[in-house]
Amino acid sequence: MKQLVRLTLAALALTASLTAATHAEEVKKLHLYNWADYMDPEIIKNFETEYKCDVVEDFYDSAEDMMAKLQAGGLSQYDLVGPSNVNVPSFIRLKLLMELDKSKLPNLRHLDPAFSDSAYDPGNKYTAPYLWGTIGLLYRKDKLPDFKPTWGAVLDADKQPGTFLLLDSVRDMLDITLIYQGKAINSTDKGDLKAIADMLVKAKKSKNFAGFEPGVGGKNKVAAGVASIGIVWNGDALQVMKESEENTKNMAFVLPKEGSIKWVDTIGIPAKAPNPELAHAFINYLYEPKVAAQLANFVQYATPNAAAKEFLTPEDLANPVIYPTEEQQKKLHISKDLGEQNKLYDQVWTMVKSR
Ligand code: N2P
Numbered sequence: 001m002k003q004l005v006r007l008t009l010a011a012l013a014l015t016a017s018l019t020a021a022t023h024a025e026e027v028k029k030l031h032l033y034n035w036a037d038y039m040d041p042e043i044i045k046n047f048e049t050e051y052k053c054d055v056v057e058d059f060y061d062s063a064e065d066m067m068a069k070l071q072a073g074g075l076s077q078y079d080l081v082g083p084s085n086v087n088v089p090s091f092i093r094l095k096l097l098m099e100l101d102k103s104k105l106p107n108l109r110h111l112d113p114a115f116s117d118s119a120y121d122p123g124n125k126y127t128a129p130y131l132w133g134t135i136g137l138l139y140r141k142d143k144l145p146d147f148k149p150t151w152g153a154v155l156d157a158d159k160q161p162g163t164f165l166l167l168d169s170v171r172d173m174l175d176i177t178l179i180y181q182g183k184a185i186n187s188t189d190k191g192d193l194k195a196i197a198d199m200l201v202k203a204k205k206s207k208n209f210a211g212f213e214p215g216v217g218g219k220n221k222v223a224a225g226v227a228s229i230g231i232v233w234n235g236d237a238l239q240v241m242k243e244s245e246e247n248t249k250n251m252a253f254v255l256p257k258e259g260s261i262k263w264v265d266t267i268g269i270p271a272k273a274p275n276p277e278l279a280h281a282f283i284n285y286l287y288e289p290k291v292a293a294q295l296a297n298f299v300q301y302a303t304p305n306a307a308a309k310e311f312l313t314p315e316d317l318a319n320p321v322i323y324p325t326e327e328q329q330k331k332l333h334i335s336k337d338l339g340e341q342n343k344l345y346d347q348v349w350t351m352v353k354s355r
Contacts, residue, residue: 259331
């Protein structure tokens with residue numbers, strides 16, 4: 001008898017665990033491949049609850065890394081990815097993205113019309129704008145009280161006031177150097193490219209050079225005192241300055257007087273995404289005005305969602321680091337995809353890094 005009870009119990013346990021396993025398999029998964037420090041974990045939790053799914057996140061810290069991983073199998077691994085405006089045309093050319101099904105994205109109506117017909121993806125056929133921002137210098141006020149807001153502080157061997165990091169991002173670095181030299185951003189002129197290559201090689205030979213650092217590394221190393229100046233995206237700078245009283249007191253972010261870059265990060269669905277249905281639901285969710293504002297408030301980048309404005313932290317909306325003034329906007333330029341000529345920039349960058 002005892003034996004029978006034991007057997008029955010064992011059979012019951014087995015059935016229960018099998019049911020649990022099948023159930024676990026039924027939980028849908030959404031694989032999100034995003035920039036580091038670019039999401040509010042609460043948004044993920046709420047989406048998981050509402051859509052009864054698991055969101056699996058993976059992160060990148062440079063466009064180059066992201067692109068490499070996508071092409072090495074990532075295309076069928078991820079449901080969502082976030083290329084920046086300058087990379088979107090390459091993504092489309094290489095067929096890395098699927099067309100968005102607008103019937104599943106009713107909330108796209110909240111998009112600010114200023115972002116709805118971009119040159120990088122006319123009519124938002126493949127991508128929806130995620131957040132936008134600028135790039136500037138994060139520096140240590142405590143170490144460099146007389147800091148001047150110029151790209152020369154990192155690019156010009158004669159003007160570097162302290163230890164500095166360069167950003168490990170091809171287009172950001174080369175376009176910034178063109179801006180500093182007063183040349184046209186996106187230039188493919190051989191002479192211009194040679195001049196910026198020379199300047200960058202000279203800059204990195206400086207005794208103050210503390211290395212190349214991808215995205216979020218720069219802000220963390222400036223905070224840790226590894227370097228006194230870093231090239232950092234605006235929201236990342238604000239995030240690290242808010243991390244502690246120390247940081248707030250000791251650091252500042254500036255847009256250099258020569259001008260800078262204005263970029264738009266997007267969100268799109270890889271061509272072979274396992275779950276495009278849920279991916280569309282996620283994009284649509286992100287476009288709910290309150291959710292879009294929650295995201296912007298958390299990461300401190302600017303939202304392209306017009307209806308989100310009323311839910312933004314008022315101090316953020318009034319902060320020119322996040323929403324640059326008209327005067328500052330006049331000096332912000334847009335990096336463009338250069339088609340075949342992209343390789344010129346890649347060659348210059350490889351040369352700069354290897355010298
Ligand atoms: C967020 C990185 C923003 C990406 N940590 C800049 N395009």
